[in-house]
Amino acid sequence: MNGFRKEFSTLTLVLIPVAIAINVAIGQLAITLKLPLYLDSIGTILVGVLVGPWAGAITGFLANVVWTLSGLFPQAIAWAGVAAIIGALAGAFGRAGWVNSWSRAALAGIITGFVAAILSAPIAAYVFGGVTGTGTDAVVAMFRSAGLDALGANLGQGAVSEPLDKAISFVVVWAVMLALPLRFKNRFGNVEE
């Protein structure tokens, strides 16, 4: 619990809602632009990398609470735990220095993406009957037609979209970290430069 307290200054507390707003704004932008990506966890990953695993986890979890409460994507709450783990992983990768180069950031994203796919699939399969109520259900249908069951098809769908999405998100965060003033990064201290 000590690490938990250390991460939670007022500055972190203020950063988290801003990060959630970034998730929503860019996630909606991706929809408007009809990108085949979610790009809805850039803020979460940023908090993880900048502040640490606990803060990343809280950001991910509460981001999904906010998606639900806002009415934009009510089913989001079901994946809040997965979002928390994405944030925690981002914190761990940040601490390990993986987000200091774009190629390792991309690799961190790919790994995070696979973890997210594995954790999300059972939720879609067992809570939502094998769908998510979004456009990616077409991909799920494709996998089902290839003979996979609900879990397998959702895993397949996740494995197709998550690693690319998270790799791009991590690279965006890498670029943002480069651009952030050192003075600002020093206030959090998950990353040693």
Added chain:
Amino acid sequence: MITLKHFGYRYPNTEAWALRKISLEIPDGQFVGVVGANGAGKSTLCYALSGFAPHFYRGKTEGRLHLNEVDVLESSLGDLAGEVGLVFQNPFNQISGARYSVREEIAFGLENLGLPPSEIETRVSQVLAQSDLSELAERSPFALSGGQQQRVAIAAIMAMQPSVLVLDEPTSQLDPHGTREVFANLDALTQERAATVVLASHKLEWLAAFCDRVLVLHQGRLVADGEPAQVLADEVLLDYGIGGTRYTLAARAAQQGGLVSAQRALPVTLDQAREFFR
């Protein structure tokens, strides 16, 4: 009473002192203006008086800074919050975000102070009326204009009834009407509740009209301190990149052009200007 003795402050990871060797006493109930060019240290002085430098920014201090008996350098922000209020330039950043109406936004600080609800109710209504915000009380703070938001931000700090109110360019987003209202409210605060007000601003005409005293900062040093009529009429302000009030500048030009006797003291307010040019 605010006391600074050889006070200096340096931000972390910087070489230059943002404030150096400042010695100063401000008695209760004074309305003090702070002027200076960009980068002179106005904001930093505001942060120091309210404890944010060093308690938020960290960094190094030297000398002493006391608020009555309280050693500001040894206190925590939580303890100082009820004693010193700080208002910023950007209204959007000052709206807490956690409250859904102007009334509740103003109550937010009082809730954090742990005041009983009945007392909160009374203070909020008072401040709403004083700040001419009663009509906006039930609106969302996010549905207001920048100027209205700023008035809410100031009202929210006033409701906490700090003995010292520090404002960093609070009126740069306000029109003349809003600016007048803010200055008049602060003036009333110093008169009625003997609160001390320290206000950094570029609006010299307003400072001249309302302040008891003006401090001039230049490269982190306190280079002038006195009554507005003296300090703001001084030609040296030009060297500090501060300029002068429009009345002073016009009068000085008139003197230099030989239109008015060079003996006459330069005006800093409209009334003085009227007298000067009569």
Added chain:
Amino acid sequence: MQSSSLYIERNSGLHALHPLTKLALLGLCLVLAFALPDIRWLLAAFGLLLLPLAAWGRILAPFARSGFSIILPFVISLALIQGFFAGGDTALLTLGRFAFTWEGLLAGLTVSARLLVALGGTLLLMLSTRPDHLMLALTERGLPQALGYIVLTALQIFPRFQDRARVILEAQQARGLETQVNLLRRLRLLVPLIGPLILASIVDVEERAMALEARAFSRPGQKTSLISLHDSGFQVLLRTGLLLAALALIVWRLLPLVRA
């Protein structure tokens, strides 16, 4: 711009209920959604419990509208995917080697009905409860105040961020961001757009934190609240009843499994 939640202001009995009572009702709905055995029960729960409650809350129209628009994509996805792939003998339609079966369709519709009951409970809470009241109720029961702050602030500032994103987008659309077919190109155009958006908002964080501190946010000690939520002995009883009912349902469904 500032309406970032589903809440609709009405003068109704449902609105006047304590948020925790509505949360208990949501709990029961979630249990109902996954415990009721078949679609008739589920639709009955929706029609005989949730719809009347929405009518009592004077939010029937928005309840139906939101419910329909949210559940529709699920119904379509579930009906198609389960219809084709869940198996069954009664083929309604054959497409190549895939048969769309009655059993599959029914299974898909049943899951849809489960989601409908869960969604209905969620909507009842959200449409009739101010988010700040919900958070206050939870904070009073021990939820850390920081979490309430995060959720409420995020809800209120994200529309502002969306506006900023929209402005940037409109400025860039002339450059063919939307019409660009090549995904990589589109991405490469997007990153310089979102970078400044993120940076600008992150840099504001420092001042926002100071403004919060100036409002005694991290002062230790008891905090108070201007608004007080109305609660009553009857509602406490009601909440207990709702939770007991939910518990009973769970036991009733799990019992056969335990015995076997």
